[in-house]
Amino acid sequence: MKTVSSSVELCVSCMEKHKVDVVQIEEHETYKNKEVGFIATYEYCSNTKELFETENMIRANSLAMKDAYRGEVGLLKAEDIIGIRKKYGISQKDFSEILDWGKATITRYENHQVQDRAHDDILRKINSDPKWLMEMLNRAKGRLSQKAYAKYHHNISKEYRLQGDHYLRESIYASYANYEDDTLTGCMELNLDKVIEVINYFAKKVNNLHMVKLMKMLWYSDTFNHKRYGHSITGLAYRALKMGAVPEGYEQIVLLEGVSYEVAIYDDIAYRFKPVPGFKIKNLSDKDIESIDISISTLGDLITAEIVSLMHEERAYQETPSNQLIPYTFSKDLKVM
Ligand SMILES: [Zn+2]
Structure with missing residues (x-):
């Protein structure tokens, strides 16, 4: 006792x-x-x-x-059930309504009744699958107040985005796990938080930052930093494509939470990057920023075609076979900076 x-x-x-x-x-x-x-x-x-x-x-x-x-x-405990419900900010009564269970079911599960296995499975699925919960919310729309529906819709959407972003990050990091060779990532482990900050920093300081220009500026600042300090800023690996260096996984990187762009249609679809509201630097060091600033002052005012032709003159680009990853060891030969 x-x-x-x-x-x-x-x-x-x-x-x-x-x-x-x-x-x-x-x-x-x-x-x-x-x-x-x-x-x-x-x-x-x-x-x-x-x-x-x-x-x-x-x-x-x-x-x-x-x-x-x-x-x-192996069933969820009462506090687990409360946690799942609160994650989505749903009241006990409305949660039962959305699940189409008896009105007091959730209240009972959170207080004194042990749920059956089938209900337990549903609660677990809701926890891991906000999209599915959204379908159920929409099915129950007519039985909820407008205000409650709007609030839950907002909360579930937010969880859905966060979860999507989590998977996106995981898949980018997983693809980089193959690059054990330091010369491909510039002696740095990929850091997506830094990548996002560099993109926002560029977007804030460079006018009309389109996709191709952004990619070249990323390569130049990473490679320039490697030339000065022996390591890249972001840990990105770059592939030598026709238009110059392109970061591996860029299709996924531009979709990350914290990267923002407008889509404009000219002859083709164009992405113009802009800083997200309230952007602040938390991960980049002073030295990182210095390298980025030098890249901006050297290349920021050039049009895309000019940067592409500068890139074509770089030994790193000329000596890397087409579609292969560009080794950072060429940083010592960097011409423009
Ligand atoms: Zn007594």
Whole structure:
């Protein structure tokens, strides 16, 4: 028996006012044919040597026992269910409504009733699949208030975007895991937070920053930094394509949360990058920024075709076979900076 707190109060066991301890005891009970161990909380009267439970303790002890059972058989615990619901900011009543379960189902699961396996599976799926929850939200639209629907729609969309961004990052990092050779990433591990900051920094300082120009400026600043300090800024690897250097995974990189662009249609689709509102530098060092600033002052005012032709004169580009990755070892031969 472990005492966790004590206070002087009217003791309901001996009906006298004295110091009553709150104690914790490990208990074992059989629930649904399973023996479960859990920590129960009681008040203890030192006069009668009696343990007793307040209303709240009765509820909490029952929940502790059921959570222990849930743990034993691999079901979500009450706090897990509360966590899933709160992640999407949905009320207990509306959550039951969206799931098309009985009105008080979620409230019961969060308080005293152990969910069945089928409902447990649905809750787990909701946790990992906001898109699916969105479908259910839309199905329940007519049964929710407009205000509640709008709020849930916003929250679920946000989770969906965050999750998408998480997978996007994972897949970019996974593709870079193949580049064990330091000369391909400039002796740096890929750092997407830095990549996003460099793109925003360029977007803030360079007018009309289109895709091809952005890619060349990324290569020049990474390669220039490698020339000065022996390592790239971002850890990006670049491939020698017809228009010059292109970062590996750029199709995914431009879709990352924190990268923003407008799409304009000329002869072709053009992306013009712009800084995201409230952009701040958190990951780039002063030296990184110095290299980037020099790239901007050298190349920032050039039109795309001019940068492309400069790139074509670089030894790094000329000596790398078409469609192959450009080794950073060529940084020492960099011409324009
Ligand atoms: Zn007492």
